[in-house]
Amino acid sequence: MSIRERLSGNEAVATAMKQINPDVVAAFPITPSTEIPQYFSTFVSNGQVDTEFVAVESEHSAMSACIGAEAAGARAMTATSANGLSLMWEMIYIASSLRLPIVLSLVNRAVSGPLNIHNDHSDAMGVRDAGWIMLFSENNQEAYDNTIMAHRIAENKDVMLPLMICQDGFITSHSIENIELIEDSKVKEFVGEYHPEHYLLNKKEPIAIGPLDLQAYLFEHKFQQAEAMRNAKRVIEEVSKDFEKLTGRKYSFFEEYKSQDADYIIVCMNSTAGTTKYVVDKLREKGIKAGLVKVRMYRPFPVEEIAKALSNAKVVAILDKSDSLNGAGGALFEDVTSSMYTQQTYVPTVNYIYGIGGRDTKAEDIESVFEDLQKIDISKKIEDPYRYLGVRREEK
Amino acid sequence: MTNDLIEIRWHGRGGQGAKTASLLLADAAFNTGKYIQGFPEYGPERMGAPITAYNRISNTPITIHSNIYYPDFVVVVDDTLLESVDVTAGLKNDGGIIINTTKSDNEVKSLLNNYKGSIYTIDARKISLDALGKYFPNVPMLAGIVKISGIMTDEELIKDMEGSFKHKFAKKPEVIEGNMNALKNALNEVKKIN
Numbered sequence A: 001m002s003i004r005e006r007l008s009g010n011e012a013v014a015t016a017m018k019q020i021n022p023d024v025v026a027a028f029p030i031t032p033s034t035e036i037p038q039y040f041s042t043f044v045s046n047g048q049v050d051t052e053f054v055a056v057e058s059e060h061s062a063m064s065a066c067i068g069a070e071a072a073g074a075r076a077m078t079a080t081s082a083n084g085l086s087l088m089w090e091m092i093y094i095a096s097s098l099r100l101p102i103v104l105s106l107v108n109r110a111v112s113g114p115l116n117i118h119n120d121h122s123d124a125m126g127v128r129d130a131g132w133i134m135l136f137s138e139n140n141q142e143a144y145d146n147t148i149m150a151h152r153i154a155e156n157k158d159v160m161l162p163l164m165i166c167q168d169g170f171i172t173s174h175s176i177e178n179i180e181l182i183e184d185s186k187v188k189e190f191v192g193e194y195h196p197e198h199y200l201l202n203k204k205e206p207i208a209i210g211p212l213d214l215q216a217y218l219f220e221h222k223f224q225q226a227e228a229m230r231n232a233k234r235v236i237e238e239v240s241k242d243f244e245k246l247t248g249r250k251y252s253f254f255e256e257y258k259s260q261d262a263d264y265i266i267v268c269m270n271s272t273a274g275t276t277k278y279v280v281d282k283l284r285e286k287g288i289k290a291g292l293v294k295v296r297m298y299r300p301f302p303v304e305e306i307a308k309a310l311s312n313a314k315v316v317a318i319l320d321k322s323d324s325l326n327g328a329g330g331a332l333f334e335d336v337t338s339s340m341y342t343q344q345t346y347v348p349t350v351n352y353i354y355g356i357g358g359r360d361t362k363a364e365d366i367e368s369v370f371e372d373l374q375k376i377d378i379s380k381k382i383e384d385p386y387r388y389l390g391v392r393r394e395e396k
Numbered sequence B: 001m002t003n004d005l006i007e008i009r010w011h012g013r014g015g016q017g018a019k020t021a022s023l024l025l026a027d028a029a030f031n032t033g034k035y036i037q038g039f040p041e042y043g044p045e046r047m048g049a050p051i052t053a054y055n056r057i058s059n060t061p062i063t064i065h066s067n068i069y070y071p072d073f074v075v076v077v078d079d080t081l082l083e084s085v086d087v088t089a090g091l092k093n094d095g096g097i098i099i100n101t102t103k104s105d106n107e108v109k110s111l112l113n114n115y116k117g118s119i120y121t122i123d124a125r126k127i128s129l130d131a132l133g134k135y136f137p138n139v140p141m142l143a144g145i146v147k148i149s150g151i152m153t154d155e156e157l158i159k160d161m162e163g164s165f166k167h168k169f170a171k172k173p174e175v176i177e178g179n180m181n182a183l184k185n186a187l188n189e190v191k192k193i194n
Helices: A009-020 A035-045 A059-072 A082-097 A140-154 A184-191 A218-247 A272-285 A303-310 A331-342 A363-379 B018-031 B079-083 B105-111 B124-132 B138-149 B154-168 B173-188
Strands: A003-007 A024-027 A052-055 A076-080 A103-108 A133-136 A163-168 A176-181 A254-257 A264-268 A290-295 A297-299 A315-320 A349-353 A386-388 B006-013 B035-041 B050-058 B073-076 B096-100 B118-122
Touching: A003 A009, A003 B018, A009 A035, A009 A076, A009 A103, A009 A140, A009 A163, A009 A184, A024 A035, A024 A059, A035 A052, A035 A076, A052 A059, A059 A076, A059 A082, A076 A082, A082 A218, A103 A140, A133 A140, A133 A218, A140 A163, A140 A176, A140 A184, A140 A218, A176 B018, A184 A218, A218 A297, A254 A272, A254 A303, A264 A272, A264 A303, A264 A331, A264 A363, A272 A290, A272 A363, A290 A303, A303 A331, A315 A331, A315 A363, A331 A349, A349 A363, B006 B018, B006 B079, B006 B138, B018 B035, B018 B050, B018 B138, B018 B154, B073 B079, B073 B138, B079 B096, B079 B105, B096 B138, B105 B118, B118 B138, B124 B138, B124 B173, B138 B154, B138 B173, B154 B173
Parallel strands: A024 A052, A024 A076, A076 A103, A103 A163, A133 A163, A264 A290, A264 A315, A315 A349, A349 A386, B006 B073, B073 B096, B096 B118
Antiparallel strands: A003 A176, A133 A297, A176 B035, A254 A290, B006 B050, B035 B050
């Protein structure tokens, strides 16, 4: 029997970490981090976990300590947000290149300047090419569930890559909502123990990790990393199926909400997907065939599957909670449109940058996107596909 | 049971416990089997600054994740906000507002932009001072919103809060009785003025 609870997104992740009981948690326990290490440190001091909690002096050190712990053969976790992730940046690449399956909870918040602590996805998008598996979560339940699945995915011997679980700062991280928790013993059994093939503290196999790697080998090592990211797709599918057997909760690369017969589809990630479901239901009552594709697995990106899922739509809008500032559109837009191109799928597509710096995304905003899609369908004209949703502009 | 979603907006000042009250309401509704959301709108966190908090309460899962613009009910924890914040903005005419105040009925009405729905007042200061000897308006306002919204019965609220206070004040059991008295008295002190 699952346990009916109500928790914030931060509490949900901290609870998952308690149930996982990792060997090491290294975190910088004040802003710009999250409440997650704060809650977790309470579990440590109460003796509810036997984790070594390392309260480091910066986020750079938090990731460095996780790297050291994983290289030694331990299971390590951390949590951060926004500028905290920025400060980890150098070590983020080291973690993935050394093939250390660290699990990081990223509570998505705007990377400053000017100073802003609220939700958008600019922190995550800054590390999208860093070789981490990235899973996005609509609510506290999905943040919890993705955390429970994380180690099994990351530590799979065909993968061995670090993994980050994203959720929206404040919107879900600080909102109390219903959640179904899994019993401690079942989590323990599901997650299992970590037995790395190679690790520094193995006296029978003395090895070096992270030495000089120049023209002769780095290229091959990077290729292996790319192969591992491809393998992650299959492993994510397998682990998600096992998780469904345990909980009845189904997870795929993305969620198709009333999209299979939809004329108009919004593609987005995290909490806005929930608001979009609410709008889709309202539009369906009026007979408008609206739908949602919510991307859960952002890295690796489900190229073939997403192109297929969108192929029967009349018009598609991709919502980005971060601008790539490339003069052309956001990162998710690029990923989706390039997926369609390589799969020889053409559907008229527009991009909306939205919700930057915590700007609230209302049901009306989502409704206006669906209205735009219907207009495009009638006029057959897209004009500028790179749009801003609900931004105030100077009158010309 | 219907599937009606009830949306509530709280207006208070930093330090008065409006956020805590919204979380207590979410807890209490959760314990009666509902789906809930409780979340504050985070701004600069300063004692005395206007703050907003929100609740959604429903019999079915809640997916919407935005602030609340068309609330069914509004709670005003501090009546000095009536002059600076448009507390009835978007408030449904078939809903209601409850204000912690000792202002006259006519003065309250004149400060609410001719709001057509139900208006209630409560003197949370007096209730709190009588029961606790200190001014904590959040527990009386929690009782007030339950009373006007009918989210649960008085008995359900009293039973649930007894449990919550025992847990919350495990290290300060001497304040439990006072808080329970504030809650029970407040349930009887809500006054409908419109």
